[in-house]
Amino acid sequence: MARTxxxxxxxxxxxxxxxxxxxxxxxxxxxxxxxxxxxxxLEDALIAADTGVELSLRLTDELRxxxxxxxxxxxxxxxxxxxxxLLDLLRSTAEDAGEVTTGSPRITMLVGVNGTGKTTTAAKLxxxxxxxxxxxxxxxxxxxxxxxxxxxxxxxxxxxxxxxxQAEGADPAAVVFDAIAAARARGIDEVIVxxxxxxxxxxxxxxxxxxxxxxxxxxxxxAPHEVLLVLDATTGSxxxxxxxxxxxxxxxxxxxxxxxxxxxxxxxxxxxxxxLGLPVRWVGVGEAADDLLPFDAEEFVDxxxxxx
Amino acid sequence: MLESLQDRLGRVVKTLRGEGHLxxxxxxNALREIRLALLEAxxxxxxxxxxxxxxxxRAVGKEVLSSVTPAQMVTKVVHDELKHLLGDSTTELSxxxxxAVVMLVGLQGSGKTTTAAKLxxxxxxxxxxxxxxxxxxxxxxxxxxxxxVLGKQVNIPTVxxxxxxxxxxxxxxxxxxxxxxxYQVLIFxxxxxxxxxxxxxDELERLKTILKPQHILFVADAMTGQDAxxxxxxxxxxxxxxxxxxxxxxxxxxxxxxxSVREVVGRPxxxxxxxxxxxxxxxxHPDRMAGxxxxxxxxxxxxxxxxxxxxxxxxxxxxxxxKKNAFDLEDLRDQLRSVRKMGxxxxxxxxxxxxxxxxPAGGIGEGQERxxxxxxxxxxxxxxxxxxxxxxxxxxxxxxIAKGSGTSVEEINRLLRQYGQMRKLMKRLGKxxxxxxxxxxxxx
Ligand SMILES: Nc1nc2c(ncn2[C@@H]2O[C@H](COP(=O)(O)OP(=O)(O)OP(=O)(O)O)[C@@H](O)[C@H]2O)c(=O)[nH]1
Ligand SMILES: [Mg+2]
Numbered sequence: 001m002a003r004t005x006x007x008x009x010x011x012x013x014x015x016x017x018x019x020x021x022x023x024x025x026x027x028x029x030x031x032x033x034x035x036x037x038x039x040x041x042l043e044d045a046l047i048a049a050d051t052g053v054e055l056s057l058r059l060t061d062e063l064r065x066x067x068x069x070x071x072x073x074x075x076x077x078x079x080x081x082x083x084x085x086l087l088d089l090l091r092s093t094a095e096d097a098g099e100v101t102t103g104s105p106r107i108t109m110l111v112g113v114n115g116t117g118k119t120t121t122a123a124k125l126x127x128x129x130x131x132x133x134x135x136x137x138x139x140x141x142x143x144x145x146x147x148x149x150x151x152x153x154x155x156x157x158x159x160x161x162x163x164x165x166q167a168e169g170a171d172p173a174a175v176v177f178d179a180i181a182a183a184r185a186r187g188i189d190e191v192i193v194x195x196x197x198x199x200x201x202x203x204x205x206x207x208x209x210x211x212x213x214x215x216x217x218x219x220x221x222x223a224p225h226e227v228l229l230v231l232d233a234t235t236g237s238x239x240x241x242x243x244x245x246x247x248x249x250x251x252x253x254x255x256x257x258x259x260x261x262x263x264x265x266x267x268x269x270x271x272x273x274x275x276l277g278l279p280v281r282w283v284g285v286g287e288a289a290d291d292l293l294p295f296d297a298e299e300f301v302d303x304x305x306x307x308x
Numbered sequence: 309m310l311e312s313l314q315d316r317l318g319r320v321v322k323t324l325r326g327e328g329h330l331x332x333x334x335x336x337n338a339l340r341e342i343r344l345a346l347l348e349a350x351x352x353x354x355x356x357x358x359x360x361x362x363x364x365x366r367a368v369g370k371e372v373l374s375s376v377t378p379a380q381m382v383t384k385v386v387h388d389e390l391k392h393l394l395g396d397s398t399t400e401l402s403x404x405x406x407x408a409v410v411m412l413v414g415l416q417g418s419g420k421t422t423t424a425a426k427l428x429x430x431x432x433x434x435x436x437x438x439x440x441x442x443x444x445x446x447x448x449x450x451x452x453x454x455x456x457v458l459g460k461q462v463n464i465p466t467v468x469x470x471x472x473x474x475x476x477x478x479x480x481x482x483x484x485x486x487x488x489x490x491y492q493v494l495i496f497x498x499x500x501x502x503x504x505x506x507x508x509x510d511e512l513e514r515l516k517t518i519l520k521p522q523h524i525l526f527v528a529d530a531m532t533g534q535d536a537x538x539x540x541x542x543x544x545x546x547x548x549x550x551x552x553x554x555x556x557x558x559x560x561x562x563x564x565x566x567x568s569v570r571e572v573v574g575r576p577x578x579x580x581x582x583x584x585x586x587x588x589x590x591x592x593h594p595d596r597m598a599g600x601x602x603x604x605x606x607x608x609x610x611x612x613x614x615x616x617x618x619x620x621x622x623x624x625x626x627x628x629x630x631k632k633n634a635f636d637l638e639d640l641r642d643q644l645r646s647v648r649k650m651g652x653x654x655x656x657x658x659x660x661x662x663x664x665x666x667x668p669a670g671g672i673g674e675g676q677e678r679x680x681x682x683x684x685x686x687x688x689x690x691x692x693x694x695x696x697x698x699x700x701x702x703x704x705x706x707x708x709i710a711k712g713s714g715t716s717v718e719e720i721n722r723l724l725r726q727y728g729q730m731r732k733l734m735k736r737l738g739k740x741x742x743x744x745x746x747x748x749x750x751x752x
Contacts, residue, residue: 044353050533053348113531114556114584115417145584146457147450154449199559232417236350236533238561259416262502264535287416287447 034067034075042082049267049304050236055274059085083305089270090297093279103221105137105183105191107176111209111250112230113242114197117258117284119148121230122194123155124284124292130161134189139179140165141172141212142196152194159289162188172196172208173215180219193224200245209250227252228281233259233266243272257295258284265304335367342386351564352537355393355571363389393567394594399551399576401523403437407486407494409519413512413547414527415539416500419555419581421451423527424497425458426581426589427553431493432464440491441466442482444475444515445499455497462586465491475499475511479518496521503542512547523550525578528569530557536565541572549573554592555581635731637695641687682715683723689713698724 039060046056063081066072072081108125110118119142126136138156140163142148149165156163164179176193183191195212198205216223229252231239246252257266260283269280280295339360346356366385401410410427412420421443428439441459443466445451452470459466467485469478479496486494496519501508516524526540526549543549552573554566557580570577577592687695689712694701701709701724706717 047347048353048534050350050535053344113559115419115529117417145454146461147453150450150453151448199556201558201560232529232531234415234529234532234535234539236531236536236561236564237348238350238531238559239533241560259502262415262504262535263538264533268533 031075034072034078038075038078039064039067042078046267049265050239051267052237052240052271055271079305083301086270086301086304087297089273090280090301093273093277103223103225105180105188105220106134106225107180107191107193107216107220107223108226108228109193109195109213109216109224109250110228110230110256111195111246111252112197113199116197116230116232116235117256118142118197118230119151119155119194120287121228121256121258121282121284121292122152122192123159124289125282126155126161126190126192127159127289128292129190129192130159135187136161136190136192137179137183137186137188138163139176139191139193141175141179141193143168143170143172143175144196148194148196155289162186173211176212176215177219180216200242206245206249209246213250224251226254226281228254228256229278230256230258231266231269231272232264233257234262234264235268237268237271239268240271240275243276243278247276247278252278254279254281256280256282256284256292261285261291267304335364338386339364346564346567349562349564350533350536350568352534352568352571355537355568358571359389359393359567390567391595394570395576396594398591398593398595399578400591401551401578403431403435403493403522405522407440407483407491408523409483409494409496409521410523410525411496411498411515411519411521412525412527412553413498413543413549414500415502415529416448418500418527418529419553420500420527421445421455421458421497422584422586423525423553423555423579423581423589424455424495425462425464425586427579428459428464428493428495429462429586430579430589431495435493437492438490439464439493439495440482440486440489442478442485442494442496443467443469444478444482445497446473446475446478447499451497451499458586465489475515476518479515483519494519503539503546509542509546516547524548525551525553526569526573527553527555528565530554530563530565530581531559531561532565534568536568537572540569544573544575549575551575551578553577553579553581558582558588637687637690637698637727638692640727641684641695682713682719685713686710686715686720686723698727 042063043056043060046059047053051059059082062085063072063078066081072078110122110125112118122138126138129136138152138161140149140152142152143166146168149168153163153165155161162182164175164182166175166178172195176191179191179193182188193212193216195209196205198209200206213224213227227250229243229246229250231242235242243252243255255269255272255278257269257280260266266283272278273280280297280300283293283295283300285291285293342363343356343360346359347353351359363385366389412424412427414420424441424443428441431437431439441455441464443452443455445455446469452468456466456468456470467478467482469481472478472481475498482494482496485491496515498512498515499508501512503509524547526543528536528540532539540549540552552569552575554563554569554577557563566577577594580590580592582588582590686709689709690701694705694709701720703717706720709715709720710717
């Protein structure tokens with residue numbers, strides 16, 4: 001993959017010199033023997049990137065151990081050591097998911113808590129897929145939020161992609177059912193389903209999502225082929241909880257990390273990768289239809305550690 | 309919310325409670341736990357550092373030496389410090405000017421539009437003023453439709469700005485409309501934007517010049533992590549934010565962002581968003597939040613909420629009955645019904661001391677709602693006499709009731725047991741004033 005993601009990331013996220021980078025930089029720039037404060041600084045820096053307390057402590061404890069045992073003897077070795085660990089973590093997630101090819105149309109569901117960027121990502125994804133030569137249909141299964149259908153309609157019009165929708169308050173599962181039928185009738189390859197934002201703690205709303213998923217399962221073999229958790233990069237440790245709950249009820253098999261064009265690091269995906277083995281598929285780097293880029297672990301980590 | 313922080317500090321305090329006296333070693337131990345708990349709750353690292361050193365400073369030294377029990381002292385120091393950081397008192401928005409303008413700003417997806425509608429309802433219902441909603445998010449598709457729909461739902465006048473494509477023009481139109489028609493509070497919803505987007509931040513400054521808002525509220529998502537500090541700071545530097553609204557607090561986010569944002573902005577958190585409905589907006593109470601963080605529940609909010617739901621007449625009757633110690637099963641049924649009316653049970657439970665821990669990690673869902681409904685059914689199957697004098701409920705009566713309500717004798721016994729406990733608690737609550745109650749619960 002071209003260095004596009006990194007370019008974008010540098011423009012937003014890494015243009016602003018943050019305490020985090022300064023701290024990491026400081027830690028890494030030193031040479032000579034490793035001082036204990038350097039590891040403390042690294043610990044804080046990882047936490048400051050939303051990597052999560054548990055994972056950050058574990059990583060730095062491992063490094064402390066390596067320093068103690070003499071496997072790491074100079075400060076210069078710290079950076080590659082952290083890099084390797086973070087990469088291993090991201091690479092340990094199943095790379096094969098999302099490659100299911102059975103059944104047609106191929107169904108992708110976007111799920112997540114309120115305001116993370118599901119609708120925008122649905123549109124961006126539609127554009128990507130069409131550029132890959134596939135015909136696409138958008139399904140407006142957010143029948144709850146005021147003007148949610150309107151929002152998706154604007155995108156559908158802009159992209160010139162067909163939209164299937166029902167009245168506000170309709171059953172989202174019925175919308176998906178309709179969308180699948182429409183796609184079949186028109187010979188469309190892909191159905192992208194935008195769902196309503198919901199907090200993962202709302203049991204009944206999570207059940208509703210399960211029902212949507214079941215309809216897809218019943219109607220198309222192997223569906224839903226992709227269930228993507230749309231995660232806002234500014235999210236803190238709650239992201240782990242979100243991934244767990246949406247994973248359990250909606251069968252999430254990938255993550256889209258949005259709003260990486262801000263100053264947030266999105267370190268929570270590291271904790272999610274570690275805890276749940278969920279791979280990140282895409283990153284959102286802006287509000288326009290083109291601002292969706294494939295996730296690249298190496299670039300992400302390099303950008304995080306400013307190693308490029 | 310903030311469960312884990314609650315649990316952890318609860319544990320620390322317990323350890324300290326077991327000790328006869330407080331040493332520096334103990335303080336350091338407690339602080340380590342407090343640091344981790346705060347970090348896990350997503351409080352910004354730098355904020356945590358300052359917080360723990362402030363606690364340390366206060367905990368070691370005179371204050372502790374002169375205290376009766378050291379453990380109580382540390383608890384109090386942590387609580388006070390937390391409370392202090394969250395803002396020492398509740399801030400209630402007031403509105404001056406014709407119209408008084410409130411501008412909502414924040415990152416994409418933080419909840420500005422929903423908050424605008426909620427705030428308008430609050431202004432109308434609690435302040436008895438006439439609000440006007442002005443949708444000016446011209447960048448997100450259908451954002452203005454969203455506010456128009458919400459405005460219509462709750463019957464609040466909303467300017468139709470769909471034909472205008474420039475927020476500054478919208479601002480002028482809104483002002484004109486408000487002054488011609490005499491609306492007292494103009495609520496201006498802006499497009500979400502990133503603090504690193506200079507162009508859009510400039511736009512906000514220009515809007516501020518035109519609108520001369522009395523309040524600029526920064527709307528922040530309670531689930532935000534470490535970045536909360538950076539965005540809050542940037543918005544504040546450009547706009548001199550006057551207050552904060554913390555949204556999505558109905559989830560299980562630990563809400564450390566509250567502390568971070570509050571610290572950098574130095575302005576009060578005025579509202580808490582606790583749901584998607586337009587009435588799911590509460591005043592933010594720093595002292596209660598601090599108590600809640602420390603696992604002491606949020607009894608006062610609960611009481612307040614209950615007051616709104618239980619209708620006046622019933623409330624007075626209940627009070628009478630409490631005084632006479634005559635709380636019977638009919639009263640219990642009323643109570644159960646109002647608890648159900650109070651909204652998502654999880655919310656209510658979170659406010660009760662100790663309840664947080666008793667509830668399953670998954671939160672309260674339909675299961676518990678169903679239990680409440682079954683309890684209701686049981687009471688409905690009783691004769692009026694049985695409701696008033698539950699002591700006459702013998703085996704055969706219980707069997708009849710079980711059959712009538714489609715439940716079991718076991719469930720009836722459980723309900724009666726709970727009723728007994730509740731009666732005892734009610735008796736105590738009825739006699740104490742809120743102040744003493746707070747002390748009994750260990751809040752003060
Ligand atoms: N800067 C930036 N903004 C984004 C990105 N993705 C989405 N947004 C913005 O975030 C806001 C919310 O996006 P939506 O797509 O409406 O989010 P949603 O998850 O569908 O929201 P609900 O349906 O209300 O839960 C919009 O203003 C989007 O333009 C991104 O990658 N970067
Ligand atoms: Mg949406």
